[in-house]
Amino acid sequence: MRAAIYARVSRDARKQGRSVAEQVEECTAWAEREGWDVVEVIDETGSASRYARSTGARQRWGELVALVASGRIEVLLTWEHSRALRTLEDYTDLRNLCSKHGVAWGYTGTLYDMTKRDARFRTGLDALLAEDESARTSDRLRRNVRSRAAAGHPHGKLPYGYRREYDATTGALLRQVPDDPRVVDGEEVAGTAPLAREIIERVGHGETLYRIAQDLTLRGVPLPRPARTRHDKAAWLPTTVKRIASNPAYVGLRVHRGEVVGQASWAALVDEATWERAQAALEQMGRGRPRVDRSVKWLLSGIARCGACGGPMIHHVNRGSSTYLCKYCMGVTRVQEPVDELVIDRLLQVLAHLDNEPATDRPSPELTAAVDELAALRARRESFIDQAADGSIAPATLAKVEAKLRPRIEEKERLVRTLRRPSVLSGLDLSDPRALWERLDIGQRRSLLAATLEVTIQPAGRGRRIFDPTLIEVLPAGSARG
Ligand SMILES: [Zn+2]
Structure with a gap:
């Protein structure tokens, strides 16, 4: 059988591959073992010009295509799949030509009869895998393998403990x-x-x-x-x-x-x-969850959000009355006590419900x-x-x-x-949420609240004096952020 060898320098800088001369040598040895006649060697030694290198120009790809199409060879040998081809388009061209002219394609020790469906499948799979992602993966693994082979033992810094x-x-x-x-x-x-x-x-x-x-x-x-x-x-x-x-x-x-x-x-x-x-x-x-400042005295300060701008609601004393006020837009404010009462009420309902759920631990x-x-x-x-x-x-x-x-x-x-997401609720006795709540200090209450609920205070119309509970939005934590 008549064979041709195609060799080129790969674009990547892995320095893992063989030089063009080595590639030709390996492929020649393969042909000799099989008793094939090498009638043509096409090697891309690569132009020294920066332009040619950066574009990966191949001067002799056209010669290869013509050779396969000429019917002068039955076997085409390349060193490695990814080294013979640059793109999936190249692969498709070569596959179609080989298939049409009955040329078998050999690389990494296997010869593929390109007229066969499974050979086209296998080589096509290699072409896909040879694409960028796979190259990066194999790089990473080569390094891992090297480090393992070299070390074989724990190495590097001794972990504390x-x-x-x-x-x-x-x-x-x-x-x-x-x-x-x-x-x-x-x-x-x-x-x-x-x-x-x-x-x-x-x-x-x-x-x-x-x-x-x-x-x-x-x-x-x-x-x-x-x-x-x-x-x-x-x-x-x-x-x-x-x-x-x-x-x-x-x-x-x-x-x-x-x-x-x-x-x-x-x-x-x-x-x-x-x-x-x-x-x-x-x-x-x-x-960057809302950090719960345990020194804060007010239940919802820094935990409740402004319904207008999304900013944090902070505690604010307005003409003697205790309120929450949006720290950012300062356009949303609400009397503190009824908000706290409503939110505590909802929280206790949620906790009672959670008691019926299987323990998260x-x-x-x-x-x-x-x-x-x-x-x-x-x-x-x-x-x-x-x-x-x-x-x-x-x-x-x-x-x-x-x-x-x-x-x-x-x-x-x-x-x-x-x-396994840890829950602040783990270890808490939820059978009587009200009693539990009474036992907690303000810091614990705030932690529990922040972990369980998301509270948004919607803007109220100008001059609205009466507290409107429908403007206090209480949702399970995580539902807004997804
Ligand atoms: Zn606001």
């Missing part, structure tokens, strides 16, 4: 284990693991980062890192607390460049539910199923990454698998997070 064990004679890293309390040389060592657990749990329970940091400082808990100078105040910072609470290492997940790449070789410090709860709490902090069957499915998907990705790391599958294959698995994993992660 863990310690590393080294071989006494060789000094080689053996493993990373939770820094739990233990006895060393007859002395008790407290370890940092309980503190890391405490931080994640407290964040999950909705404590502010600031408060946790302040508490750790007051208790004299040593910082994760030693003070840099003698004047370096040994104070915990909210950002330090956040960094710990958001590190997936604590749930036994390995992270590479900010992305979870698989299960870690070390034990988790907290269970997945605890960790997810902390993530949900952090997410909520970052979402009990793992629902959906949640259990979602967690299992997520674990299975991660395990599948893990096994493919392992296979790629030891070379039993090509990075390109891994890229394809990853491209399919990633959206499914992300979707499941979102679902698990949603199902």
Whole structure:
């Protein structure tokens, strides 16, 4: 059989591919093994001009098309699918020509008879996958694979709450284990693991980062890192607390460049539910929900919204009477007491209703199923990454698998997070909402209210003296924002 070889420099700067000469060499060796005659080598060495490079101009693509159409060859060999083609249009042209003239197309070790439907399907699929998104995916994975292959062990910064064990004679890293309390040389060592657990749990329970940091400082808990100078105040910072609470290492997940790449070789410090709860709490902090200022005395100040401009309603004393006033437009105002009464009334109704709902903390069957499915998907990705790391599958294959698995994993992660959204209501006895309300201080009442309801005060006509309850809009929290 007569064969032709087409080689070109790929546009991308991955530096992973072979040079044109190497491509030709590999394809020639392939032809030799099969006993094909190489009648033509078309290589795009690429013009040195900036214009040609930036447009990816191919001087000899036309020659290739003419050659396939001439009927002089039966086989066309290229190094890699994405290296032979620039666009889907190129693929379509080449496919149609090969199909019409009975030319088989070979790349990455497989020869495709382009007159066959399944060969057209397979090569078409490769053409789609070779498009930009897939290239980026495979780049990312190559880096992951490299880092895994190189490390094989925990590496990088030691997460707070863990310690590393080294071989006494060789000094080689053996493993990373939770820094739990233990006895060393007859002395008790407290370890940092309980503190890391405490931080994640407290964040999950909705404590502010600031408060946790302040508490750790007051208790004299040593910082994760030693003070840099003698004047370096040994104070915990909210950002330090956040960094710990958001590190997936604590749930036994390995992270590479900010992305979870698989299960870690070390034990988790907290269970997945605890960790997810902390993530949900952090997410909520970052979402810029109306911050509840616990020092405020007025129930709805900063929580109720203005129906005219959407601004926050704040407390305001107007000629001796207590009111709420829009902080932004100052055009909407309402007497404070009846508004509070109405809103409390609605809140208690909602709470009584919630008492009949299943407790949010009990793992629902959906949640259990979602967690299992997520674990299975991660395990599948893990096994493919392992296979790629030891070379039993090509990075390109891994890229394809990853491209399919990633959206499914992300979707499941979102679902698990949603199902686990922590509730300020968890742990509260809702059987008698009125009694519960009486027990709460103003700060707790405001937190509960902000988490449960959205209150909007609609403008009233000029000179309206009588309180109109229909102008106070009370909706379940989250319904307006979606
Ligand atoms: Zn307003």
